[in-house]
Amino acid sequence: MRFLSVTLSFLQLFVNRLDSVESVLPYEYDAFDFCQDTEEKRPSENLGQVLFGERIASSPYKEKNNIKWASRWDYILESMPHTNIQWFSIMNSLVIVLFLSGMVAMIILRTLHKDIARYNQIDSSEDAQEEFGWKLVHGDVFRPPRKGMLLSVFLGQGTQIFIMTFITLFLACLGFLSPANRGALMTCAVVLWVLLGTPAGYVSARMYKTFRGEKWKTNVLLTALLCPGIVFADFFIMNLILWVKGSSAAIPFGTLVAILAMWFGISVPLTFVGAYFGFKEKPIEHPVRTNQIPRQIPEQSFFTKPLPGIVMGGILPFGCIFIQLFFILNSIWSHQMYYMFGFLFLVFIILLITCSEATVLLCYFHLCAEDYHWWWRSFLTSSFTAVYLFIYAVHYFFSKLQITGTASTILYFGYTMIMVLIFFLFTGTIGFFACFWFVSKIYSVVKVD
Numbered sequence: 001m002r003f004l005s006v007t008l009s010f011l012q013l014f015v016n017r018l019d020s021v022e023s024v025l026p027y028e029y030d031a032f033d034f035c036q037d038t039e040e041k042r043p044s045e046n047l048g049q050v051l052f053g054e055r056i057a058s059s060p061y062k063e064k065n066n067i068k069w070a071s072r073w074d075y076i077l078e079s080m081p082h083t084n085i086q087w088f089s090i091m092n093s094l095v096i097v098l099f100l101s102g103m104v105a106m107i108i109l110r111t112l113h114k115d116i117a118r119y120n121q122i123d124s125s126e127d128a129q130e131e132f133g134w135k136l137v138h139g140d141v142f143r144p145p146r147k148g149m150l151l152s153v154f155l156g157q158g159t160q161i162f163i164m165t166f167i168t169l170f171l172a173c174l175g176f177l178s179p180a181n182r183g184a185l186m187t188c189a190v191v192l193w194v195l196l197g198t199p200a201g202y203v204s205a206r207m208y209k210t211f212r213g214e215k216w217k218t219n220v221l222l223t224a225l226l227c228p229g230i231v232f233a234d235f236f237i238m239n240l241i242l243w244v245k246g247s248s249a250a251i252p253f254g255t256l257v258a259i260l261a262m263w264f265g266i267s268v269p270l271t272f273v274g275a276y277f278g279f280k281e282k283p284i285e286h287p288v289r290t291n292q293i294p295r296q297i298p299e300q301s302f303f304t305k306p307l308p309g310i311v312m313g314g315i316l317p318f319g320c321i322f323i324q325l326f327f328i329l330n331s332i333w334s335h336q337m338y339y340m341f342g343f344l345f346l347v348f349i350i351l352l353i354t355c356s357e358a359t360v361l362l363c364y365f366h367l368c369a370e371d372y373h374w375w376w377r378s379f380l381t382s383s384f385t386a387v388y389l390f391i392y393a394v395h396y397f398f399s400k401l402q403i404t405g406t407a408s409t410i411l412y413f414g415y416t417m418i419m420v421l422i423f424f425l426f427t428g429t430i431g432f433f434a435c436f437w438f439v440s441k442i443y444s445v446v447k448v449d
Contacts, residue, residue, distance in 0.1 A: 026249045090323055090343050097320035097350050104357040108364060112442060119446050134367035138443055139291035141367070145375035148211030149219055151432075154379065156204025156271075157227040158429025161422055163199060164192040169348055172341040190262075197224070197267040201274025210283040216275070224271040227425060228263060231418055238414045241407050287444035297371050304369040306377055309362045313381030316358045317427060318388040320350050325389065329396050333412070355382040355427050356434030363435045374435060382431025386424035390416065 119135050145151060168189045171177050177184045204223040205216065213219060242250035302308060324340075324347050331338035359381045363374050393416045397403070403412060 026247055087343075090340075090347075094320070094346065094350060097316075097354055101350070101353050101357055104361050108357070108361060112364070116442070116445055134364070134370075134442070135446055137295060137367060137370055137372040138288045138446070140295045140372040141374070141439060141443060142286040142288065143290050143294060143372065144211040145373070147376070148213055149208065149215065149222065151376060151379060152204045152208035152211060152213070152219060153222045153226055154425055155207050155429050155432060156200040156202075156223045158425040158432075159203040160193065160196045160200035161426045162429060163196050164189055165348070165426065167192055169341065169345045173345040177341075190259075194262045194267045195270070197270030198274035198277075200224075201271035201276075202278040203274075205275040205278025206281055206284065209279060209281070212283075216279055220272060220275040223275065224268045227421065228267070230421065232259075232263070234414055234418055238411055241411060241414075245407055287440055295370075295372070297373070298369075300369055300371060304366055304371060306373075309366065310377065310380045310384050313358050313362050313431075314384030314386075314388050317351055317354045317382060317385040318392075320354050321347055321385075321389075322392060325392060326396070329393070329400075332415075333396075333401060351427075352430055355385070355430045358382065359431035359435050360438045363438065367439075374439065375432075378435035379428040379432040383424045383428030385427045386420045389423055390420045393420075 115134070168177070168185065171188060172185060177188055201220065201223055204219060208216070208219045236256070239251050239256070324344055327336075327338060327340065328344075330336045359378050362381055363378055366374060366377065393413075397409075397412060401412075403409060
């Protein structure tokens with residue numbers, strides 16, 4: 001007679017917080033009497049977990065478990081609703097966006113090639129005709145924009161956010177920031193943002209010098225303080241509401257001081273260093289000279305006026321992210337696990353391409369209509385995607401969530417505004433630099449007297 005001995009392992013359970021579908025205010029797990037552990041153990045939390053309001057505590061209950069370590073995530077993947085439909089929708093979205101991007105690129109390249117050939121042929125002929133189209137505004141196209149200070153600050157911050165997002169998503173795509181390591185994504189993003197003050201300062205200072213600005217001290221201070229200050233003020237107000245309501249998501253005062261120390265002790269000095277090197281560089285040289293007297297802009301049709309072009313410009317980039325946006329909002333507000341970082345990185349790359357191409361296409365149409373005010377328009381065209389993001393977040397709030405209460409509503413829209421601001425700076429910067437490269441390129445290959 002043989003006896004088989006089966007060993008069941010007892011797992012120590014750790015819990016983070018109590019959530020509700022009707023409130024975004026989480027509370028400590030041991031708020032109930034029957035959840036309190038006599039021998040309470042609290043593992044140390046990383047920065048991302050603290051910022052997300054996860055307070056990890058031990059549970060008085062233990063679980064018998066014989067699940068293999070390699071299969072520990074299977075129950076989450078199997079419980080995801082309509083997983084196959086999600087993957088199909090993402091692939092469908094990517095195919096559509098790639099097709100549209102190809103169409104836009106083909107139109108620009110073919111039309112531009114004909115324009116450049118025609119302009120150079122006219123110049124080489126003996127009876128040169130009067131200039132027309134985008135060549136006509138060559139003496140004004142690089143005239144410095146109004147509010148150049150603010151635009152350069154936005155570009156510096158947008159560059160910082162772009163590099164931070166790219167590195168974070170790339171690491172997540174490789175598996176370094178897996179869902180198993182909770183809070184790792186947020187920790188990585190915050191640390192990278194702090195360390196990337198130098199590119200922000202450099203880009204802002206170099207562009208401000210190119211715009212012929214002279215108030216360099218104001219430029220450096222605004223780059224270091226303006227956008228991070230808005231985010232921190234919003235975050236502080238949200239934290240105050242959590243603290244008043246007694247929520248476990250309220251960040252301790254010591255952590256806030258530590259975040260301020262990272263901002264002023266590391267990020268701000270690095271921004272100053274970047275600005276120093278940016279101002280030491282020569283301004284970016286333009287391929288054509290700027291006339292002393294500004295050219296009068298002719299009457300524009302409805303579609304070449306600034307506002308319709310900006311509103312239309314954000315539709316295409318938003319079209320390639322809204323499905324992923326639904327999953328991301330679900331992971332934040334509906335407490336679902338987000339694991340598709342590979343697809344998210346692919347959508348991120350396609351968003352860059354789409355923002356660039358949509359902005360360049362509209363910029364080309366405006367230059368053909370002899371409107372040379374492209375600096376701010378190129379930034380706002382792609383950054384208008386953030387407005388659509390906000391509209392979608394409002395729709396998601398009313399159609400998908402069951403949140404009640406003033407405090408929870410304020411928290412939802414407070415955190416949404418931080419997302420919108422970050423997305424505004426990021427997409428605007430992509431559109432601007434794509435347009436800047438495009439305009440410099442087309443005027444450098446045309447013969448100008």
